[in-house]
Amino acid sequence: MKRNSDKPIKLTEVCLRDGSHVMKHQFTAEQVWKVAKALDEAGMHYIEVSHGDGLGGSTLQYGRSLVDEMKLIETAVEACKLSTVAVLLIPGIGTVHELKKARDLGAGLVRVATHVTEADISAQHIHLARELGMEAFGFLMMAHSAPVDKLVEQARLMESYGAQAVYVTDSAGALLPHEVRERISALRQSLDIEIGFHAHNNLSVAVANTLVAIEEGATRIDGSVRCLGAGAGNTQTEVLLAVLDRLGLDVGIDLYKMQDLAEEIVAPMLPRPQEISKGSLVMGHAGVYSSFLLHAERAAARFGLDSRNILVEIGKRKAVGGQEDMILDVAAELAKTKQEV
C-alpha cells in the first residue's frame, strides 16, 4: 500500500483503557495481566491502561473502578517484556499527581486528551511528561466536530507544548473515510511531528478510516482487540492486522497470536457482544457523546419525540460534553415545530 510517510507504524492497543467503559470499570488485575502478557508476546507496541476516562477517572461521576488503576498499570508493566505501557490523561479529571505516580510505576507514554477545541489545557501535562522523560502525545477528541482549520490550529498548539504526536480522535465514531483523509492530510502538511488516528466503529468504518489515515501518513494507530472499546468499539486490532497483511504491510505484530487473544481471552470477558446496536449507531449518526443518550431519551419521553431527532439536532449544533442542558432546549424547540407543522 502507498503511504505518505516513511516512518514505521506503531500500534496502541486500547482495550484495557477504552474497554474499561464496556467493563463498567470492573477490570480485575488478573484480566489485565492476561491481556497485557498476551499483547506483549504478540509484539504490541503500546498498551494503554487507565480508567476509561483516563487517570483519576474512578469517581462517582465517571464510574468507580473495581481495582485502583495504579495497581492495574503496575500489573501491566510487570506482564510486559517489550511493550510500553501507556496512560491516558484528560486534564480536569487526571492531575500531575497521578501522572507522576504512573510514570514511577513504569508507564512510558502519556496521551493528553482534550476536546478538539481545547488543546490549550494540555500544555502543563505535556510539559511535565516530557520533563519526567515520558513520551507525550496529544489526543484531540470529538475531532469530527470542528472544521479542519480549527483542528490544525489546535494540533499545532499541542506540538508547540512538546507533544511528539497528535491524534485525530473520532470519539463519536462519526467520521467517514473522506473526512479522515481531509483531516490527516491537513495535519501532515502543517505538523513536523507524527500523526495518530483513533477510531470508533459506530458507523462500521473504523478499519476503512484507519486504512485511509495510514495512506495519508498517520503512523500512530489505535485499535482494540475484539472491538473492546466504548460505543461499538474501536478499530478491531486483529482485523486491522489481517487487512494490513493482505496489503503487504508488516508492522511486526503476530496476527495469529492476536486472533487467539481475541477469541480465547477477550471474547469470554465481554459483558455483551460488541455489535453495532441502536445506541452506538445513533451516536455515530448524530455525532454526539454517548452520555447524551439517556438525557435525550428522557427529553423525548417528556415532549413526545423520537430521541434520535433530538440527538441529530444536537449533533448539528456541535454540543460538547457538559452541555447536556441544551438537550431540553432542543427538545422543546422540536416539539414546538412539530405542533406547528
Add this chain to the structure above:
Amino acid sequence: MKRNSDKPIKLTEVCLRDGSHVMKHQFTAEQVWKVAKALDEAGMHYIEVSHGDGLGGSTLQYGRSLVDEMKLIETAVEACKLSTVAVLLIPGIGTVHELKKARDLGAGLVRVATHVTEADISAQHIHLARELGMEAFGFLMMAHSAPVDKLVEQARLMESYGAQAVYVTDSAGALLPHEVRERISALRQSLDIEIGFHAHNNLSVAVANTLVAIEEGATRIDGSVRCLGAGAGNTQTEVLLAVLDRLGLDVGIDLYKMQDLAEEIVAPMLPRPQEISKGSLVMGHAGVYSSFLLHAERAAARFGLDSRNILVEIGKRKAVGGQEDMILDVAAELAKTKQEV
C-alpha cells in the same frame, strides 16, 4: 456524495436468505412474516427469501430447512405491500422447477448465482426468468478470486443471457476498498446493464466497500439488518443507511424504522452475536469458503500445523467449492516444508 451513475440506488435486504445460514435454516414463518412486514413498512426495495444456498438448498448436504422455502416466500409476499420479494438460485442446487414455483407465489426477481468463473451455467435460468416476466440478475460469487478481466468477461456473458444487472459478490469478505473500486469501475466501462455489489464483513470493510461501489456506479446494493448473514454478516443495512444519510443520499428507506427492526425484531432472533470472530476473520484473511474451515482444522491436527497457514495457502491457490481435497495436499506440503526448514 459523487456517484458514477444517475440511476437510483436500489437495496436488497438479504437477512432472510444469507441469514438462513446463521439460523441453520430454521427460520419460522412467523419470523419471516415479522421481518418482511417491517422491511416493507420501512420502504425496502427488494427482500430476498430462500434457503441460504438458494432455491432447492434444503438438503442433507446444505442443511434442511425447518419450513419449506416456498411457504416462506409465500409468507413474505403476503406480508409486503410494496417491496418486491426476490429469490436466489444457484444452478446445480436449484432448478427451473423451483423458479417457476417461486414466480407463481409472487417472487418478482431472481438472482442467478455462479462461481465467478462459471457464468455460462446461468444462461438457462436467466432466459427462463425473463420469459416468466421476472427481473433476472447475475450474481458472480467469490469475485475476489478472479482477475478483473476474467470478472468482466463473465459479467458480459450474463449480460448476453439477458441479465438486467450483474453483481460483484464478495462471498469470502476478502475484498478491500481499492479492489472493489477496480472491479466496479471495470464493469461500469464494459456493461450496459446495472452493476450490483454484495459484501461480507469478515474484514470489517463491508460498509466502506459498499460506499466505494456506489461511488463507482453500482446501483444495486445488498445489506443485512444487524449483519444477519453468513460469516461476519453483510453490509449492515441500517448502518449503511445512516452513513448515506450523513452523505446526503436519500434512497427512500426509513432509517429509524430499520434501526428499530434491527434492535427489536432481528437482534433477539440471533443465535449468536454477529461479531467478527476468529472463524470469519480467517475466511476474509485467506479468501476461502467457510466450508473449508473444518477440513483445514482436521488437516492441521493431522500434520501438526496451524489451520490458518493451510487456509491462507489454499486462498492463494484460488480453490473453489468442491476442491476440499486440495486441503490435505496443501497440508502435507506445508508439513514437509516445515520439517525441511
